[in-house]
Amino acid sequence: xxxxxxxxxxxxxxxxxxxxxxxxxxxxxxxxxxxxxxxxxxxxxxxxxxxxxxxxxxxxxxxxxxxxxxxxxxxxxxxxxxxxxxxxxxxxxxxxxxxxxxxxxxxxxxxxxxxxxxxxxxxxxxxxxxxxxxxxxxxxxxxxxxxxxxxxxxxxxxxxxxxxxxxxxxxxxxxxxxxxxxxxxxxxxxxxxxxxxxxxxxxxxxxxxxxxxxxxxxxxxxxxxxxxxxxxxxxxxxxxxxxxxxxxxxxxxxxxxxxxxxxxxxxxxxxxxxxxxxxxxxxxxxxxxxxxxxxxxxxxxxxxxxxxxxxxxxxxxxxxxxxxxxxxxxxxxxxxxxxxxxxxxxxxxxxxxxxxxxxxxxxxxxxxxxxxxxxxxxxxxxxxxxxxxxxxxxxxxxxxxxxxxxxxxxxxxxxxxxxxxxxxxxxxxxxxxxxxxxxxxxxxxxxxxxxxxxxxxxxxxxxxxxxxxxxxxxxxxxxxxxxxxxxxxxxxxxxxxxxxxxxxxxxxxxxxxxxxxxxxxxxxxxxxxxxxxxxxxxxxxxxxxxxxxxxxxxxxxxxxxxxxxxxxxxxxxxxxxxxxxxxxxxxxxxxxxxxxxxxxxxxxxxxxxxxxxxxxxxxxxxxxxxxxxxxxxxxxxxxxxxxxxxxxxxxxxxxxxxxxxxxxxxxxxxxxxxxxxxxxxxxxxxxxxxxxxxxxxxxxxxxxxxxxxxxxxxxxxxxxxxxxxxxxxxxxxxxxxxxxxxxxxxxxxxxxxxxxxxxxxxxxxxxxxxxxxxxxxxxxxxxxxxxxx
Numbered sequence: 001x002x003x004x005x006x007x008x009x010x011x012x013x014x015x016x017x018x019x020x021x022x023x024x025x026x027x028x029x030x031x032x033x034x035x036x037x038x039x040x041x042x043x044x045x046x047x048x049x050x051x052x053x054x055x056x057x058x059x060x061x062x063x064x065x066x067x068x069x070x071x072x073x074x075x076x077x078x079x080x081x082x083x084x085x086x087x088x089x090x091x092x093x094x095x096x097x098x099x100x101x102x103x104x105x106x107x108x109x110x111x112x113x114x115x116x117x118x119x120x121x122x123x124x125x126x127x128x129x130x131x132x133x134x135x136x137x138x139x140x141x142x143x144x145x146x147x148x149x150x151x152x153x154x155x156x157x158x159x160x161x162x163x164x165x166x167x168x169x170x171x172x173x174x175x176x177x178x179x180x181x182x183x184x185x186x187x188x189x190x191x192x193x194x195x196x197x198x199x200x201x202x203x204x205x206x207x208x209x210x211x212x213x214x215x216x217x218x219x220x221x222x223x224x225x226x227x228x229x230x231x232x233x234x235x236x237x238x239x240x241x242x243x244x245x246x247x248x249x250x251x252x253x254x255x256x257x258x259x260x261x262x263x264x265x266x267x268x269x270x271x272x273x274x275x276x277x278x279x280x281x282x283x284x285x286x287x288x289x290x291x292x293x294x295x296x297x298x299x300x301x302x303x304x305x306x307x308x309x310x311x312x313x314x315x316x317x318x319x320x321x322x323x324x325x326x327x328x329x330x331x332x333x334x335x336x337x338x339x340x341x342x343x344x345x346x347x348x349x350x351x352x353x354x355x356x357x358x359x360x361x362x363x364x365x366x367x368x369x370x371x372x373x374x375x376x377x378x379x380x381x382x383x384x385x386x387x388x389x390x391x392x393x394x395x396x397x398x399x400x401x402x403x404x405x406x407x408x409x410x411x412x413x414x415x416x417x418x419x420x421x422x423x424x425x426x427x428x429x430x431x432x433x434x435x436x437x438x439x440x441x442x443x444x445x446x447x448x449x450x451x452x453x454x455x456x457x458x459x460x461x462x463x464x465x466x467x468x469x470x471x472x473x474x475x476x477x478x479x480x481x482x483x484x485x486x487x488x489x490x491x492x493x494x495x496x497x498x499x500x501x502x503x504x505x506x507x508x509x510x511x512x513x514x515x516x517x518x519x520x521x522x523x524x525x526x527x528x529x530x531x532x533x534x535x536x537x538x539x540x541x542x543x544x545x546x547x548x549x550x551x552x553x554x555x556x557x558x559x560x561x562x563x564x565x566x567x568x569x570x571x572x573x574x575x576x577x578x579x580x581x582x583x584x585x586x587x588x589x590x591x592x593x594x595x596x597x598x599x600x601x602x603x604x605x606x607x608x609x610x611x612x613x614x615x616x617x618x619x620x621x622x623x624x625x626x627x628x629x630x631x632x633x634x635x636x637x638x639x640x641x642x643x644x645x646x647x648x649x650x651x652x653x654x655x656x657x658x659x660x661x662x663x664x665x666x667x668x669x670x671x672x673x674x675x676x677x678x679x680x681x682x683x684x685x686x687x688x689x690x691x692x693x694x695x696x697x698x699x700x701x702x703x704x705x706x707x708x709x710x711x712x713x714x715x716x717x718x719x720x721x722x723x724x725x726x727x728x729x730x731x732x733x734x735x736x737x738x739x740x741x742x743x744x745x746x747x748x749x750x751x752x753x754x755x756x757x758x759x760x761x762x763x764x765x766x767x768x769x770x771x772x773x774x775x776x777x778x779x780x781x782x783x784x785x786x787x788x789x
Contacts, residue, residue, distance in 0.1 A: 052355030220273035362493015365404025370423015406450035448480025516585030516601025529585025
């Protein structure tokens, strides 16, 4: 095992109580929301062999020790690691299948040890993905001694040069056209401006913030493209311009307008595009120029490293940091052996990947932050996957998540879908925009279902540029029919269920998206738990409202992050704790069949208010059950209970106005698609409608949406909402008949279907939902029974 000193950059503040003979009292506080947690968790069966071990970091620890054994007394240690630099470790060898326990302790700078941690158990199954992490020195030795090092190795060049004149000639010709345009019109390289004395997050600030990112990418990605293309054909005109751009950008203040901490949206692309240009251009640079580049990137790299390490290893849910760590890894590879700190940067990045990535998901393939952030972050991660494979011999697609990753867009964004579900900036998302990324995922994994998906929208599409050229030689994947797949799917790890009538074409699909998530309402997946969205036949019917004018603006923070902005319920005008990892829900039941889907969520714990230093729970219960009788009837059944009488308000949102005739007859029409809504319980609801948000976005955002609220007639301690939704094509048949009967155990809902009837039993309290369908001839199908617990 190799080691490095535990850096003074550690930001965790822990009360370290000095004891005779001990470096400190070992901090074993339970995991809090927003923390990665102790892994493997006690009693878990791991999905990867060996598992990544993670524990709480603390000050005054210079190194860590880890022990693994087959018995809780650790009488015979089967694996031991010393001199571990950070609070994570993945062994370089696999474990035999069996039951194990693990523990850890810290060592201070004088060699004094803490007590051992508590013992935690885990199991390694016989069938388990094997993914050991090579030791630090072995990993570093895999990096090419010469350049280029990012995405390709020196020995790859002869093969790529041949491909540029054969199978990849179209991609190569596109690269040449781009380079020739850059020769005629080189990008500007004057250092971009700082913010100066202007309003933070105001319109001028926003213009500089994002404008500097675009400006930086134009300059340095242009340089990287020129430098890479020169590697293929030896065109020194391309090389000279790339060198000129690189060295002029090297004059920018490393902690100025494009510094990582000053503006990470500019600082991150500066770091990786600069590194790529440097490694592709290495032989054309003088030693003096190389040294200048090293000086600049040492400052920039250390600033990123000190911000990320070791914080990201325990608190990995900062959104931008989930890009920055692998950009830092690119720097580490490019400047290995040239900047003394570079090896630490790379070792940190590899440990993040192995032990703490990806974070917004689970092994089922779901994603907390929505399709826009999924495609952005996973798309950029595939760069790092390519870099790791070529420079380090690590295959990222061995991880369980990446074996399922392509099912997320398939279920949320069927072909020709508009609207990307929950998450920031998804209102205008289109499934077609996901084709390049899913093409790459299909090619990397060989998954035929994902290949089928991209072929429904015109076939695989490359990324373009030098990365697209390098990926052009990936093997072709044969599409596989999706007829064997269920049309609906639960992504349990992110607490989202996608209920569809078909996966083949959004124009013929009715889709309901439901969220009740253990990730809570944090980051870009901020929508309240137990919310739902409804699409039908190519149109958005019930939406999550608002439009981000800038991250953290008054409208974004006080409308879009609030429960009022989604299809949900407030209590005495109070919603769920906004934008918080602690504001959690959970999906307690899910069943899918060809004819009926049922999903049940519980979100009471997310409703809390602060009272001094304490928090008070507003709700004892908020159980929302969705019953989807495909494709024409959706029942949303809500049970809410509070400690004291309260007013409950049910909200719906749409792009067009609601036509409220009476509470059992609310109509919504969006282009050629309609939805009849019937509030069957409680009686005497009071309706209000507005086309204004509170607060509205900034004037430059032209937004017109409609917000309907239905309030209970009086304050009560318990309430049940029973609401029917009948999506349909405009002019299509819409059965009217529906009745709700109160029983000793709950409700019995009887509803007419186009070709038959449905009888649904809805329990009050914990119980079982029972769905019975009868066809037009009176023949009953087998009932579907789902527990609400």
